[in-house]
Amino acid sequence: MLAPTDVDASGDRFTATYLVDPALGAVGDVARWMAGEMTVEFPLDLIDPDDGIGTHVVGRVEAVEPVGGRHRVVISVADEVVSGSMTQLLSVVWGNVSLGRGVDLVDLTPPAGWTAPVRHNGPRGLAAFRALADAPTRPLLMSAIKPLGLPVDRLAAMAHELAAGGLDVVKEDQSLADQPWAPFDERIGPIAQAIRDANDRNGTRAVYAPSLNGPVADLPRRAAAARDAGAGAVMVQPGISGYPAIEAAATAGLPVIAHPGGFGGLSDRVAPALVHGLLPRMAGADCSVFIVPGGRFPIEEADALATVDACLRPSGDLPAIMAAAGGGVSVERVPQLRGTYGDDICLLIGGDLHRDGDPRRRASLLREAAER
Known part of the structure; x- marks a missing residue:
C-alpha cells in the first residue's frame, strides 16, 4: 500500500464523458480502469481510497448507464490535476485512455475558471x-x-x-x-x-x-x-x-x-x-x-x-x-x-x-x- 499522502485540493472537478464498448468487459471495471489511467496510472489496489491521492487525485466514476448498445461513462477529475495546462488536459482526457479501443470521448465540461491563453489586449x-x-x-x-x-x-x-x-x-x-x-x-x-x-x-x-x-x-x-x-x-x-x-x-x-x-x-x-x-x-x-x-x-x-x-x-x-x-x-x-x-x-x-x-x-x- 502506498504511504499516506496529504493533498490539498479545492474540491472543484471537471468531467469527461465517454462511450464504452461492452466488448471491453464489465463496464464498472473498465470505468475504474479509465479513472486510474487518466490520473495516477498506478495500481488502484495500492492506493487507500480515503488517502489524499485516493480522494483528490484519482479520477472518480460519476455515472455509468447504457446508451444504444454501449455504455455512457462520466468521470470527474480534480481541477488541480490539469492546473490550467492544455497539454495536461489533453493527456488526462485523451492520453492513455485513447489506447483503449472501444472508448470514445463524447463530451467535456471545462475546469472552473478555465481561461484561454491571452497574449494581447482587445477583443478575442x-x-x-x-x-x-x-x-x-x-x-x-x-x-x-x-x-x-x-x-x-x-x-x-x-x-x-x-x-x-x-x-x-x-x-x-x-x-x-x-x-x-x-x-x-x-x-x-x-x-x-x-x-x-x-x-x-x-x-x-x-x-x-x-x-x-x-x-x-x-x-x-x-x-x-x-x-x-x-x-x-x-x-x-x-x-x-x-x-x-x-x-x-x-x-x-x-x-x-x-x-x-x-x-x-x-x-x-x-x-x-x-x-x-x-x-x-x-x-x-x-x-x-x-x-x-x-x-x-x-x-x-x-x-x-x-x-x-x-x-x-x-x-x-x-x-x-x-x-x-x-x-x-x-x-x-x-x-x-x-x-x-x-x-x-x-x-x-x-x-x-x-x-x-x-x-x-x-x-x-x-x-x-x-x-x-
Whole structure:
C-alpha cells in the first residue's frame, strides 16, 4: 500500500464523458480502469481510497448507464490535476485512455475558471473578427489563396482581387509552408501590401492571414514576422502541430485561425464538436474551420451544428469564437448555410470563387449574398 499522502485540493472537478464498448468487459471495471489511467496510472489496489491521492487525485466514476448498445461513462477529475495546462488536459482526457479501443470521448465540461491563453489586449474570438471587419451582424467571409506552386507575385495578385471583392479574411492555403516557389519570409510582405492596396483603393477591410505551416519551435517567430509585415491574423494546423501550437502562434498578439487538417482520425473517436469547437476554443483559437455537409468531405449535419454551438455557446470565461464553414462551399449555397447555421458564422469559400476566372466578381457576389 502506498504511504499516506496529504493533498490539498479545492474540491472543484471537471468531467469527461465517454462511450464504452461492452466488448471491453464489465463496464464498472473498465470505468475504474479509465479513472486510474487518466490520473495516477498506478495500481488502484495500492492506493487507500480515503488517502489524499485516493480522494483528490484519482479520477472518480460519476455515472455509468447504457446508451444504444454501449455504455455512457462520466468521470470527474480534480481541477488541480490539469492546473490550467492544455497539454495536461489533453493527456488526462485523451492520453492513455485513447489506447483503449472501444472508448470514445463524447463530451467535456471545462475546469472552473478555465481561461484561454491571452497574449494581447482587445477583443478575442468572434468579436475580434467582427471588429476587424466592422461587421457586427452579417456572416463573415473568408477565402484562401492557392494552389500550391504559384509564385509570390501571383499569390499577391490573387489576394488583391479577393480583398477588392469585399472579403473579410484572405488567408493562405494550409499547404503553403516554406516551398522554394514562395518562401514564407519572402511572400508575407508582398501579399500583405497587395491586400492593403486593395483596401485603400476599394474601401474594403480585408485581413491577411498567412499560414504558419512550419516547425512548432518557429511558430512564434513566424507569427511575429507576419504581424510586422502587416498581417491581421495567422493560421495553424493543430491537427498536425498539436493544440498548443495555437498558444505559440498567439504570442505575436494576432487572432489565430485553427485549420482542421490532420484531425480526421481524431474526430472518428472524439466528438467533432470537441475537436473543432471546444478544444480549439480552450486552447486560445479565435476561429476554427470546420467541415459542412454537401462539400468534399463526409460529415453529419448534427456534428456540424454541434460544432457551431461549441464555438458560440456561453462557457465560463471563454470568448465565443468564429466558426468558419468550409470544405467545398459555393456562393450559391449562402442562403442555405445561413438558414442552417445562422449569421454568427464565417463562410470559407476557396476554389469556387475562381470558376469563371474572375475571383473579384465572385467575391463581390458572395459579399452581396451575405448582406441580404
